[in-house]
Amino acid sequence: MIKVLEPGIETTVQDKGREGYYEIGMPPSGAMDRYSYLAGNLLVGNEENASSLEITYMGPKLQFEEDAVIAITGGEIPPKINDEPVPMWTTLTIKKGDILSFDFVKSGARVYLAIAGGIDVPVLQGSRSTYTLCQIGGFEGRALKAGDELKIGEMQETSVKEGTAIPDEFIPAYKKSHEIRVIIGLCSYRLTEESKQRFLDLEWKVTPEANRVGYRFKGERLNFVEREQPFGAGSNPSNVTDLGYPIGSIQVPDGIEPIALLNDAVTGGGYATIATVISTDLSHMAQIKTNETVKFKAVDLDEALEARKEVRRKLDKIRELTTGQK
């Protein structure tokens, strides 16, 4: 049992996410920084889809009521056990009665607390992930509150030696300005050529509206190609006949502030989408904070697929390290 003494700003139970329900309007949810989440599970010997805590901006204060093996990965929100600093990206043991807490965020925005065995919450549509907008999944469909008690599950596969640490080369570092790779497309034909270029040239500033549903950016107005709106689309030039929104897709309602949709995305709607963040860079998106800046870089499919392979190679290396097996 783990007792929540202080919940942090937004701490939720997440796993790899809920797949196969997009067509009913259900986004996948799941860990936003999938790379850090998977690395965390490897460090504690969990199965790939074991549920962890996603911690946002400010860490919780948790009292462990039993011995456990844990690992903390992601951005830099320095963890402490009984007020003593402990390393991130490392297999740690924590004793019954110990208190895990966190210092202020140094870089990034989210960390993952993996616990050997995972967090035991009911499976809903194949996943333990929390989807707070509809109050489903995870721990009672919501972020943790003080007084909650979490049960440790049975999703451990192997045991990993205490002190196993992931080498620096596999640990992403985050600055305050970010480059995010996108594939231009979807309804990008709606933007003028000039605005398409501006979208890629500008440094976009992340607004306070930056959460699991999506991030909204400030920069300058983008313009749409003038046309008579097609039947059913609605009157604003940024409107299209309501369509599906891919995870990571970027829309620009009224041309004013682009929104990148993330794990808890609305699954569709009537705004022209102009580009999509490549899947590997969604993990990076999760580590961006309000007031930081983002520059979008256009890449092609080959580069996106290569980036995906690179991430898998890294995770395979981490697996070799934690299991001692090739």
Added chain:
Amino acid sequence: MKELKPRYDLGGDEFIFVELAQEMSLEANFRGIAITQKLREKNIEGVVDICPSNASYMVRIDPEVIHPHRMIEELKAIDNSIEDLSDIQIESRAVDVPVLFEDPWTHEAVMRFRDRHQDPESTDLEYAARINGYDTKEDFIKAITDSPFIVSMVGFVPGLPFCFQVVPREQQIEVPKYVRPRTFTPERTFGFGGAFSVIYPVQGAGGYQMFGIAPAPVFSQDTRLPDFKESIVFPKQTDLFRYRAITREEYDSIREEVEAGTFQYKTCDISFKADEVIEDPKKFSEMVMRRLYND
């Protein structure tokens, strides 16, 4: 059939987006339904999600199992295999969906967000009736409730049905969305935007005109409700929703049934071919009404 020129594009490395047409039409919608149905039957390894929408569809894949370009080839082949609309058989159900128009809850929200609306001097319903050429709101409500709508897409949030009325094009209602989206919409609001009516499954942001409220849910975790035993969402693409104007009295009594876990939608299974609807929407709508209420 009307010539549709599908446009295939990538949504990052995991999504294929296929735009069948830029404008909404039953032809495009039925074609999307037919293609995604066939795709589902093919059970292609690496396909994660199949999401048909109004005049487009989307497929999510694991690109390490199936390359996005190969997926696009598969989709083109399916598209080519569908000759015309008479090929498309649709298993649907007609549903009686009660709506209380001009209710106190959405009225309060309507008044709260007047500054974000095209016409702050009228209500959403008055405004929509006027710009669609109706003399009174009663005539406008009659137009909405006289013919069924087909659920052409489910999405935005779980269970939100986008509904497109089965009437000839010249009778179709079209309204703009709010100038700036609202931060609040009551749960179960009956709204209208573009050519689509919707029911908001949960309370939240929204940009559609608000005309009323439905007493029955479209999204529920209450498994006592017979309509929600199998799934937490009720609407399915191809459902035929007939919105029926009700009194406050009936609204309250349905709410009581919902609270008690006994409410069940009145439905009737209907199987049809796509071309029946396209060729004579009026006749089709009349058939749906007859089947739903008389048979």
